[in-house]
Amino acid sequence: MEETELIALAQAGDKQALAKLVKNYEQTIYNFAFKICRDKNKAEHIMQETFFSMVKSLYQFDGNSKLSTWLYRIVSNHCLMLARKFKNRSFVSLDDEDGLYEEKYAADWNTIPYKSTENEELKVILDEAIEKLSPEYRMVFLLRDVEGLSTEETAQATELSVPAVKSRLHRARAFLRNELNQAFQK
């Protein structure tokens, strides 16, 4: 059954159609929430809240955007709400854009012995690097580069302007690349 049909049925109160929609997106939403908060318990909590919001407001979904973009917007909001509860955490400032493009380390990425993302040591490096970014930057990088949304869809999901998405994306990307470069040099 097409997604539009499932949505129409779910909007009309069909619980089986709603369950199917949830099942179609639960893996994506859980994975995305984990990538933002890097914690499996928090990811599960955010996933539950996201689908609870979806169930509550599905009748408002007008089909003007993809359901996935709409869900990314909801999950992004829940991630931000959770992050705001931990306000005392400080994140790196990316205001010095020139500094981001200065090459301070000379790591040779070709000789990295643990290139597989199944490698626990690499996972730690990836977690530590992205955790330094504020959730606002993380969100843009993950939606645009990792989840593959377009710049416009990322702007919709984050309620940012397209130029703001581009600016955050480039800074986040450069920062993460530099963090990895530094870690690989060790």
Place this chain on the structure above:
Amino acid sequence: MKEDKVTCKDVMQHICESLREDLNSERCIAIKKHLDECSGCQNYVQTVELTIDYYRKYNVKLPKESHDRLMKFLDLEDSD
């Protein structure tokens, strides 16, 4: 989620977009020419691509228990 590999065109698109330039603009063509000739920049672009690729491939699977708790939380039943 898209698993497609980042292509040179994607990278150029990103670079040009950030400069608010069209892919075929003079400035973008000049950047491409510079990239073709500069090993330092090629290395930088490659490592940015690798960074994105690492984060793309680092995924977590939804545990069965989490799925079950979600369906219960939403008062929904598994149909299959």
